[in-house]
Amino acid sequence: MTIEGMNHFTVVSNDLERSKAFYMNILGLKEGYRPPFAFPGAWLYADNQAILHIMAGKPMPLNATGVIDHMAFTATNLQATVDCLKLHGIQFDLHRLKGLEIWQLFCHDPDGAKVELDFPASEPEPKS
Template sequence: MAIEGMNHFTVLSNDLERSKNFYIEVLGLTEGYRPPFAFPGAWLYTGNQAILHIMAGKPMPPNPAGVIDHMAFTANNLQATVDTLKRHGIQYDLHRLQGLEIWQLFCHDPDGAKVELDFPATEPEPKA
């Protein structure tokens, strides 16, 4: 066996619509086909790949992060992303990672999952 790549992340949500809004309206994913499971949820896509599954209707565990600290996505258009986060009132932490020459932006989804967005270092520093 050989791992060929990451397939998807699954996040738990107390409020499916609020979570969908964050990942669709703020991060730009699109909702797509999801099999008819017996519990509420959504599959969110980038292109043809469902990269994020949201599960709702289950009680949240006391430590929702478990052993996973965060999920990271490759992204583009740093300025537009920062503008969108501000418009939605979402706090974020942005820094340029020296050595790898990327911008790293961290924020949290509505249920507290940490999200990392990585942008090319060639993008200019966003305006305030």
């Protein structure tokens, strides 16, 4: 077996529309085809790849399973992202990764999943 890349992440949501709004309106993913599963949800795409699956309609786990700490996306347009997060009152932490100098921005989705956005080192520091 050879791993060729990441296929998708799945998050569980208390409120499907709120989660879709975050990932689509804030992070710019697009909703696309999703097979007709017996439970509500959405598949969100970057270009033609479904990279985030949202599952809804079942209770949130009381004790989260697994050890995944966060999901990370490659992104562009740091200033517009910072402006959008501020506009929506979403707190974030932004810093440069020492050694690579890329910008790393961390925030949380509406259900508490940690999201990392990695921006090219060539992008200027955002203005307040």
